[in-house]
Amino acid sequence: MTDADGADDAGRLEEIRERILELDQALVELVGERRDLVLEVGRLKASLGLPVLDPGREARVVRRAAELAREGGVDEELVRDVIWRIIASARDAQEGRSRWGPPEPPAGPANPSGSDGV
């Protein structure tokens, strides 16, 4: 290997590592975006009188992700594990059992009628 090859490889290593950081950032952002959607689903289900847990839907979501992994040559077990973990966390958030769940509603005014009580 010449010095020039070594410099090329070192440059490429840095480039790939940068790209990996970008992809990790995108993954984290996607997880947050999914969590926000799940919280909205939670609010809609509450207003429709539906339970938080929908095992049929969860099974379908995991099955689809596993199929996509298989088709894309990605570790299917890994994808199943990750999706189950994300769903479990989402469910906790919907049920308000997670600090990543919906924020507490802001405290209302001490005197919502607007009068000073006089």
Ligand SMILES: C=C(O[C@@H]1C=C(C(=O)O)C=C[C@H]1O)C(=O)O
């Ligand atoms: C998001 C929902 O709520 C829960 C969370 C799910 C998920 O994270 O994919 C799926 C089913 C439900 O148990 C839903 O009902 O679609």
